[in-house]
Amino acid sequence: MSTSDSVDSGHGLIDVPLTDELVHGAIDIEHTARGLLPHRLPAWARAQNTDGQLAMAESQPSGVRLALRTRATVVELDTVPTKRAYVGVPPRPDGxxxxxxxxxxxxxxxxxxxxxxxxxxSKGTFExxxxxxxxxxxxxxxxxxxxxxxxxxxxxxxxxxxxRTDAPVEPAPGPGRGSGRKVWLHHGSSISHGSDAASPTAIWPALAASHADVDLINLGFGGGALLDPFTARTLRDTPADMISVKMGINLVNADLMRMRAFTPAVHGFLDTIREGHPTTPLLVVSPILCPIHEETPGPGVPDFSSLASGQLRFMAMGNPDEVAQGKLTLRTIRAELARIVAERAADDPHLxxxxxxxxxxEQDHEELPLPDSLHPDATAHRRIGxxxxxxxxxxxxDQPNGRVSI
Incomplete structure (x- = not known):
């Protein structure tokens, strides 16, 4: 695609039609009255979701980028961002x-x-x-x-x-569209989404993709790595050369399920991915260190008393005595994930x-403690990436696997 000949006379620039082909890293693109709205869950999955937190997270374009081939020396982009304002919390900087x-x-x-x-x-409301x-x-x-x-x-x-640009534009080769790079599909929590990272290319998945020279599709959802079946089906249906699934922390801090439900839910999640990717290299990643939830179950809640210092922190409110009744901690989740993968890998050499x-x-935490007790800071993102x-x-x-095409 090349640009049209129409020119914005106020800027002396060419008006470039915004098309889906220019947007990389999105799962779905909604055409609205104002323009294009990238999504990281498909429309059918969004219709099955009733959680406002996940709806917000999937519409935040972590890993999504416009990619152009051009000689342009000037590029202008008009957008409508959605700024988040938290009641009682200092204003957030612009993205x-x-x-x-x-x-x-x-x-x-x-x-x-x-x-x-x-x-x-405190009320769980959105306006x-x-x-x-x-x-x-x-x-x-x-x-x-x-x-x-x-x-x-x-x-x-x-x-x-x-x-708008000052020279014609065509779409750059994207994931699976001739870029020459393998496609890495990742799912995780707010840490994968990029909480507290310095910028969109400084979230740890983007840094890892850059280091490894692969194309990233990031399904890291703040507060939304909860083994939802529609997320598993999205992973199943998205072409990729390698897949990673990072799970655990949201299940603990949401206090969503007990061990009895967790084990079959993990199996079901992996089974669904394997329906679409029977031999694709698949990596299950357990939680990074988070001291407040290592031995203490959820729920995890904001510590509003910390706002006086200008920094919102989180704390664990569960009772460690209830672990024996199946309440989840990061320690028990890691042990169960390791057991599940070892058991399944006997018949699945690509897992x-x-x-x-x-x-x-632990050493990293001593050097770079989690500022809010839950999320790594910008320096830790670089290290993790x-x-x-x-x-x-x-x-x-380097594992054998067929090239993907999307």
Missing amino acids: LYDLLVDGRLTAQGSVTGGDTLTIDM HTPGEPGTLRFENLPDGPKTVEIWLPHTETTELVAL HYLDGRELYG KRFAELGIGPLI
Whole structure:
């Protein structure tokens, strides 16, 4: 696809039609009255979901990017971001857009304004206030043919309204579309989503994908790694060369199930993935170290008393004495996941297990403690990303498996 000949006279730039082919890393793209809204769950799965937290998380474009082949030296993008405002919590900074030229971070920017989602965590309520689009402008890009990627803010729902450049554009080869790279499909919690990472290309899955030179499709959902059957079916139906599933922390801090339900739910989740990917390398990853939930079950709740210091923290409210009755902790989840994978691997040589503490363990916590007692900081994201490229993707990437095509 190349741009039309129409020109925005106010900027002297070419109006580029926003098409699905320009958007990489999304599972579905909703066409709205204002433009394109990337989603990380398909429409049929969204229709089965009744949880506002997951609805918010899947619409936040973690790992989603616009990818263009162009000679343009100026790129403008109009978007409607959705800003989150938490009652009683200091305002959040505007989300960052990362501009990459031929894979190298070249510039960053933000869009002010947009819609506002006001969240009252004490009441569990959400209030949506519509706003106006804003404009992001990148200029002085190097001349000559190049691949330009704009990674969307990983924690701001982002509606794409208009794109303008000073040279024609065509879609860059995307995951499974001739990029020459293998496709890595990942599912996890808010840590995989990118909580507390510095920018969209600094979330640990994006860093791991960059280190390993693979194309990322990120289904990390803040608060939403809960073994939902529609998530398993989405993984089943998404073409990929390798798949990783990181599970555990949300099940504990949501206090969602007991061991009796957990074990068959894990088997069912893996069975569903295998329906669509019978021999694709599949890695099960247990939780990274999180001291508040290592021996103490959920629920995990915000510690509102910490707001006086300007930092929201979390605490575990469960009773360790109830572990004997099947309540989940990170310690019991790791042991059960290791057992399940070892049992299944006898008949599934492409199934593997990684203890999350190899990505972030006790020594790491001593050096880089979790700022809110739950999520790693930006420095820890960089460490986890590098380690996952070596320990997670590395052993999978050379396994025999057919190329995918999407």
